[in-house]
Every structure is written in C-alpha cells, then in structure tokens.
Amino acid sequence: GQFEPTPLQRGILPKVLDDYVWPTADRMGADPAGLAMAGLVAFAAAIPDAVRLQVKEHDPAWLESARIWVALVGLPSTKKSPILSSALRPINALDRQLFEGWQARHSAWKALTADERKLTPEPLQERLRLSDTTVEAAQEIFRGTANGLAVTSDELSGWFGALDKYGGSKGASADRAFWLQSFNGGPYAINRVGRGSFLLPNLSASIIGGIQPDAIRRIAGDSVDDGLLQRFFPV
Numbered sequence: 532g533q534f535e536p537t538p539l540q541r542g543i544l545p546k547v548l549d550d551y552v553w554p555t556a557d558r559m560g561a562d563p564a565g566l567a568m569a570g571l572v573a574f575a576a577a578i579p580d581a582v583r584l585q586v587k588e589h590d591p592a593w594l595e596s597a598r599i600w601v602a603l604v605g606l607p608s609t610k611k612s613p614i615l616s617s618a619l620r621p622i623n624a625l626d627r628q629l630f631e632g633w634q635a636r637h638s639a640w641k642a643l644t645a646d647e648r649k650l651t652p653e654p655l656q657e658r659l660r661l662s663d664t665t666v667e668a669a670q671e672i673f674r675g676t677a678n679g680l681a682v683t684s685d686e687l688s689g690w691f692g693a694l695d696k697y698g699g700s701k702g703a704s705a706d707r708a709f710w711l712q713s714f715n716g717g718p719y720a721i722n723r724v725g726r727g728s729f730l731l732p733n734l735s736a737s738i739i740g741g742i743q744p745d746a747i748r749r750i751a752g753d754s755v756d757d758g759l760l761q762r763f764f765p766v
Contacts, residue, residue, distance in 0.1 A: 683739055
C-alpha cells in the first residue's frame, strides 16, 4: 500500500552528523534521512569491532559492535547514488589508502625470490569497503580484515540477485548464510576441497545500497524467508 514516512527531525543525530546532513541535503536537494543513515553506516564501518557496547547494565556477556544494514528505497529521481557517494567519501578515501598500502607490500613480496616467498607469508588485504564482489572474493578480503567493513552497492537488487544466482541449490544457501553471519560478526571457518581450510578472524559487515520500491517488493515476495531482508532498515 501507501506509506508516508515521518520526516527526519533536527537534533536527534550526533552533532558531527547533524552538521553534515542538513546543509548537504539542502545543497543536493536530497532527503536528509538518506544522508543520515548513510552517514551512520560510514561511522559503523570506521569503528573497529573491538569497540563494543554492553547492551544491558547487568549483563556483561552481551556485547555488540557497530554494524548496520540500510536499504535506501526510492525512485531514480531521489538521488540515491549521490547520497551514497557523498556520505561514504571518507570511507572510500581511507579504503584507497589501505589498498595502496597493500599493493606496495604485495609488490615487494612478489619481488622476492621463490625461496624467500616460501618463507614469507603473502600479505593479506585489509579493507574498509567492498562493492562489486563475489562471496569467494569477499572471503579473501575478510582473511586480513578483522575490524569490519562496509559493503556498498548502488543497486541492491543486483546484490540480492547475485545471492540467488544458483536458484534453490546449496550454493545460494551457502552465500546467504555467509552474509547472514556477517550481520552478527565473529570468527567464520571455511573448509573447501579446492581452496583448503582457513579461518576468518571476524566476519563483520555493514551494508548499504539503493533500491527501487518495485524491486524491493518483488524481492520481499520471492525471497527465501531466512531473515536476510529483515536485517535491513528500509529508508
């Protein structure tokens, strides 16, 4: 049916985010709620997962890291892509620095002799952001990324479509299970005949992307009821 969301109010965001959201929304002609939620995802990706919140005063065992999944729902005219580009710019810049540092370390490793490479572990990537990726490639990134990262997608319909590429086979279930685990964080063990066995120290991802109303309705109607879609805040 039709749903008219409550407008975002001034003063409820952290001041640094509030000071960014309102003038940027005015300048872009964009919904401030989209900028606010994208900014919160950027914060979540930047905060190391070692920083955790004790949810209940008398329960020290329940600790949560900063992790949030957001779907910006709107027609093409609602500026979803410019919102993502603006709010995630600092994360993208930091991720570029990490990637360039890894490239330099990896080039130095490749310059070693064959005997030296046998004695020297290949440098692992540490990243803050992923966009166009398969589960297999993401697993390689998470091998060297213990602090969590942001998975960004201009079109979440494509991200959901990639999860369903195997239809009802075990491959689709395995991919969905991987991302479901990334919502909770924690170690993740992989054991494959071709790729060997290894442990991801912390499978933790914040996710944000844009999607059109008809597309998310279709996904909600056709999706496996495993809680993946329900983990998203639709804005």
